[in-house]
Amino acid sequence: MGVVSFILGLPLAPVRGVISLGRVIQERVETEMRDPASVRRDLEAAEEAREAGEISSGEEARVQQEALDRMTGEPESPGAVKE
Numbered sequence: 586m587g588v589v590s591f592i593l594g595l596p597l598a599p600v601r602g603v604i605s606l607g608r609v610i611q612e613r614v615e616t617e618m619r620d621p622a623s624v625r626r627d628l629e630a631a632e633e634a635r636e637a638g639e640i641s642s643g644e645e646a647r648v649q650q651e652a653l654d655r656m657t658g659e660p661e662s663p664g665a666v667k668e
């Protein structure tokens with residue numbers, strides 16, 4: 586029965602491969618988002634933008650909160666509006 590299952594399941598092998606690849610990519614993205622170096626770069630970029638007058642202090646605070654939420658793994662609130 587194993588040979589028959591293998592032969593009948595063979596056409597689905599590419600689909601299984603794509604699903605596995607998607608899982609690996611998702612894991613990598615989540616790891617990168619929580620990486621302290623990435624969060625630090627975002628915080629430094631927000632600070633530099635505020636000092637250059639490109640964003641307000643309120644926008645900088647929003648960026649800081651988003652970066653901290655990413656690092657702690659807190660999900661975004663469903664009612665949050667992205668700009």
